[in-house]
Amino acid sequence: MSNNIIPAARQSMIVELIKRDGLVTVDSLSKKLDVSVITIRRDLSVLEETGVLERTHGGAVFSKTIEREFNYSEKDRLNKEQKESIGKSAAKLIEDGDTIFINSGSTTYQVIRFLEGKKDLQIITNNAAAVADFGGRPGIDLILTGGIFRHQSNCLIGDFAINTVNMVVASKLIMGVDGLSFKEGLTSPVYQEAGITKAMIERTQGQVICVADTSKIGRVTNFITAPMSVVDTLVTDWSFDEGLRDKIEDIGIKIIKSDQGL
Amino acid sequence: MSNNIIPAARQSMIVELIKRDGLVTVDSLSKKLDVSVITIRRDLSVLEETGVLERTHGGAVFSKTIEREFNYSEKDRLNKEQKESIGKSAAKLIEDGDTIFINSGSTTYQVIRFLEGKKDLQIITNNAAAVADFGGRPGIDLILTGGIFRHQSNCLIGDFAINTVNMVVASKLIMGVDGLSFKEGLTSPVYQEAGITKAMIERTQGQVICVADTSKIGRVTNFITAPMSVVDTLVTDWSFDEGLRDKIEDIGIKIIKSDQGL
């Protein structure tokens, strides 16, 4: 894919990758960008000079100082590759003309990113980060629910948010969760976020799509949002344990596994 | 497609491409514009002189400085120093325990920045940018109104926003305007934004503080928000024309001039 690119382009790709993943290895960059390892090292040295990254043995990490500025939380970076591919797969389930709820979370954020190009879409979300790189895409209305800004998870919570949700009937819901278990159902670590999601579920007349990388499956956090049975479709990543498939499909959930390697 | 064009046209094409892609290569430009690489190099040198791009080996990247200004939008940059000092002065009018409306705009955004350190404050705003560098300040609740995201002015508009505003009674309003004239009153270039501000004015029981640098005074834009008489305090910058003072104070508006040099 990638040959015949100028150094500046290659370096900006490295910056993108390190912003996305928080960490890159010389080896993987060498393969991905199709240049020798020494070239990658030289690039990393240049970029270290500019301050966007810090070199380590075998690669480089995103600069701590810049990281803080960007407000990239650890959580956003965790399983980033999985979340991106889940986002891409989930976005395919959205059709032109849909009105969709999207709750907050690093996985659902990835879905929003991949909705570009859809037509006549209305997104209602309490994810405050959504506006960040949403440069006025034609054909897509982005509606924030409003509410109290909770910076830890970059989302909007409280009655104002719930009120807005209650004024909408959506055709689909993209729901991120923190835990997903047969016994306790869908759980969230923050009470108020669970409340918003609950309201969204009630106001969705069409498909409820749950996005969760495999680390969430089987996990239980503090606040119960809903039983698993509200989910129509579960989009998860490639390392899904096939042993669970039957048990999940038995309660009427369709499983979609996203592809590795974007 | 492309032969027989004058240099200026070719160069403006290059500018368009670099604005779009952020980066161009000499080689691809040479092919796309059907001229030799040396010509492209000369074009890039010329354009580098003008400051729109920075040359690199093999091509050029969009100028960092211009890029930054691009994101901030023309409006944010205009009279930045004035706006900052107005923001600082206006923030001093806010007391601990206040519940304040803040409408959207580059000047009011500066006010938000300087509210750090206040206690027990509740900010209700339709400025989507507010969350950007609001790192969870203790003692301050930031509440977004919700609404349709309007990327051109980074704000939230529409019924959802107005509904939220209508659920609040604020003790103060920080109001940015685009024009401020005796005859037409306070005006805004965007209909929906005027609507939000109107709702905020109605729901404010205390002080209405208008923040406007001197370039706004006397200007009229398209949509009337309110007559000037709704304003209690006008915070403007140091170059305020003292000849207008009496006339403005006569309608009951207190004038605060912010200091130059932050």
Next chain:
DNA sequence: TTCCTATAGAACAAAAACGATCAAAATAAC
């Protein structure tokens, strides 16, 4: 600790891109 493997860095050679110069072509001026 000691060994071992993987990574880093230096030096050199090859390839690509650059800049300067000059001639040819296109355009403008007369």
Next chain:
DNA sequence: GTTATTTTGATCGTTTTTGTTCTATAGGAA
């Protein structure tokens, strides 16, 4: 139509970038 000016392209030496080889070093395992 002729001349002057600008613009473009080609050549060639120079600089930058890249990859290979080799040596040194870091980090993990026994």
